[in-house]
Structure formats: structure tokens, C-alpha cells
Amino acid sequence: MATVHKAPALPPASQITTEAPKPKKVLKHSAGVLVINQEHRTLLLVSSLKREGAWVLPKGPCMTEPQVEAPESAACRIAWEVAGVRGELRKKVGTFTEAGKKGKINAYNWMYEMEVHKMESVWPEQDRKRVWVSYEDAMRATADRPIAQLAIKHCSLST
Numbered sequence: 001m002a003t004v005h006k007a008p009a010l011p012p013a014s015q016i017t018t019e020a021p022k023p024k025k026v027l028k029h030s031a032g033v034l035v036i037n038q039e040h041r042t043l044l045l046v047s048s049l050k051r052e053g054a055w056v057l058p059k060g061p062c063m064t065e066p067q068v069e070a071p072e073s074a075a076c077r078i079a080w081e082v083a084g085v086r087g088e089l090r091k092k093v094g095t096f097t098e099a100g101k102k103g104k105i106n107a108y109n110w111m112y113e114m115e116v117h118k119m120e121s122v123w124p125e126q127d128r129k130r131v132w133v134s135y136e137d138a139m140r141a142t143a144d145r146p147i148a149q150l151a152i153k154h155c156s157l158s159t
Helices: 071-083 135-141 146-153
Strands: 028-037 042-047 059-061 085-099 105-119 130-134
Touching: 028 071, 028 085, 028 146, 042 071, 042 135, 059 071, 071 085, 071 105, 085 146, 105 146, 130 135, 135 146
Parallel strands: 028 105
Antiparallel strands: 028 042, 028 059, 042 130, 085 105
């Protein structure tokens, strides 16, 4: 004889929702570079694509497809794509986290110092402007960017 199983009771209509569940938030992984000219004690800033008139450090997402990109590789790629710079990473300035309103970490930012070997005249994001600035001017220009401020404060020009 077959056993008959009773279906579970449905919740009251007031508890049924047609909304899709919220997607899980994915941690962001970014890398950036402080392109430094030690001889002139200056840093390279690039014009922001999102905020007209603003200057930023070259920074962007680490690639996840087709495979996960190491932060060091991402920093070199971003220096080329965003600022048209080829060079050598000299030191890791730090890994800086960002957190949401509840204090939960939602982003990791790896920042590196780069010594320039070559500045190209043609590069992927050549619509950006580039400018060499002093440590003090870099701090002023990035005053509203906490990760940039931390990175600049920890770079070799801060001493």
C-alpha cells in the first residue's frame, strides 16, 4: 500500500511575497597605483571620468574572468589603461578596506607605488588628462576620497 504524504500548509496570503530574494552582495576587489617621480617628488593624478574637474589616483577593479587577476597584475594593467604608464611596482603601500553602514567589509583596495619607465602618448583611456603634482597638492585634490588619502599618506613621499 502506498503511503500518502500531506503537503505542508501554505503560509497566510499576507506572508506570501512575489518579490525576488535580494542578490548576495559581492565583495569588490580593486587595485590602484601611486605613480611616483622620486627625483621631482611628485605623484601622477588623472582626471576622473565620473566627477568633472576632479583628479584621482589610477584605480580600478581586479578582473575575475576568465580567471582571478592578482592585485599586482591588476595595478600594472590599470596604470597602463587609465594613465598610459608603463613601469615597475616598487612597494605595496597597503590593503585598505571599505565598509557599509553596518560596518561589514564590502571592498578591498590594494595600492602600490610604481616607478615610471615610460609614459605613452596613446593608451586605452587617453581621454583622461594627466598631471604631476606635489604630495600636498595630491592630498588636497583627493580630500574627498578616503582610500586615496590613506594611500598617499602611506607612500614614500610622505616622509
